Amino acid sequence: xxxxxxxxxxxxxxxxxxxxxxxxxxxxxxxxxxxxxxxxxxxxxxxxxxxxxxxxxxxxxxxxxxxxxxxxxxxxxxxxxxxxxxxxxxxxxxxxxxxxxxxxxxxxxxxxxx
Amino acid sequence: xxxxxxxxxxxxxxxxxxxxxxxxxxxxxxxxxxxxxxxxxxxxxxxxxxxxxxxxxxxxxxxxxxxxxxxxxxxxxxxxxxxxxxxxxxxxxxxxxxxxxxxxxxxxxxxxxxxxx
Numbered sequence: 001x002x003x004x005x006x007x008x009x010x011x012x013x014x015x016x017x018x019x020x021x022x023x024x025x026x027x028x029x030x031x032x033x034x035x036x037x038x039x040x041x042x043x044x045x046x047x048x049x050x051x052x053x054x055x056x057x058x059x060x061x062x063x064x065x066x067x068x069x070x071x072x073x074x075x076x077x078x079x080x081x082x083x084x085x086x087x088x089x090x091x092x093x094x095x096x097x098x099x100x101x102x103x104x105x106x107x108x109x110x111x112x113x114x
Numbered sequence: 115x116x117x118x119x120x121x122x123x124x125x126x127x128x129x130x131x132x133x134x135x136x137x138x139x140x141x142x143x144x145x146x147x148x149x150x151x152x153x154x155x156x157x158x159x160x161x162x163x164x165x166x167x168x169x170x171x172x173x174x175x176x177x178x179x180x181x182x183x184x185x186x187x188x189x190x191x192x193x194x195x196x197x198x199x200x201x202x203x204x205x206x207x208x209x210x211x212x213x214x215x216x217x218x219x220x221x222x223x224x225x226x227x228x229x230x231x
Contacts (some may be wrong), residue, residue, distance in 0.1 A: 043204055044224035106156035
């Protein structure tokens, strides 16, 4: 069964600290993996998208890694800010299937405290 | 501006009433999706459409209906058969074929929060 598992479920860090969120997937065949940021009560906004051949991609203070062999991805946030408080969702795109090719993790809820 | 627009932002429904949530996109995307989001859960797929006049059930389609008469529009009707409709509903769109990294991204609307009163 195609699944995307994220950890931790929630995370609290102090402003200025770094953190890393994890995503493991079993989707096959694999097309690409995306990380989204979702503020409370808003729609998700894309942070990065990576295909099979990409190992790392950065977007400002956000850096995503992908290991297609172990089917793992991580999102590293550097020098966290209060505005980073949000849910971070890992989404894997496959081919075919009943989910329209997008398979979502449940997200990691990040809280950045002053 | 190009984007995907959902309306209304907040919607209240009485017991036994049907309501329709609007989703419009001007990104020329082929595929459109409806998701339901409940607290502590990931997004769950209700319906999706890869092309005009065609749509497929997702994992939780019972109590919902959709139409895709135009490429730009994919409205979702929450019927009285949906026993627990209170949730946050998200619409998304993307190209249906991989033409390159930039074209495979899914864009989301800002969501509609539906509450049964």
